Amino acid sequence: MMEKIYLLWFVQEHQGEPDTELLIGVFASETEAERAIEQLKSKPGFCVYPDGFRIHSQQIGQIGWSEGFVEDQLAKKS
Numbered sequence: 274m275m276e277k278i279y280l281l282w283f284v285q286e287h288q289g290e291p292d293t294e295l296l297i298g299v300f301a302s303e304t305e306a307e308r309a310i311e312q313l314k315s316k317p318g319f320c321v322y323p324d325g326f327r328i329h330s331q332q333i334g335q336i337g338w339s340e341g342f343v344e345d346q347l348a349k350k351s
Contacts, residue, residue: 275332279306282327283319303328 279300285293297313300306306328313319314326331337 275334277330277332279303280329280331281306281309282329283313283322283325284327285322285325297326303330 279302281297281300283293283295283297287293298306298309300309310326310328314323319325
């Protein structure tokens with residue numbers, strides 16, 4: 274069985290502007306990532322957007338983005 278890591282992100286979406294995406298941390302379990310949310314959700318900024326936390330799992334040793342990308346799409350996000 275392959276090991277997973279859990280990435281905790283904070284995402285705040287903005288209309289007409291780039292989104293705020295903060296990588297908060299990388300954890301060995303989903304439970305650890307959830308504990309981090311509990312610690313942070315009352316802190317300045319985070320408390321205004323308590324639903325901004327996202328946990329994403331990733332298999333260790335596997336490519337997570339394999340399709341490539343189109344440069345025009347990246348320019349629109351900047």
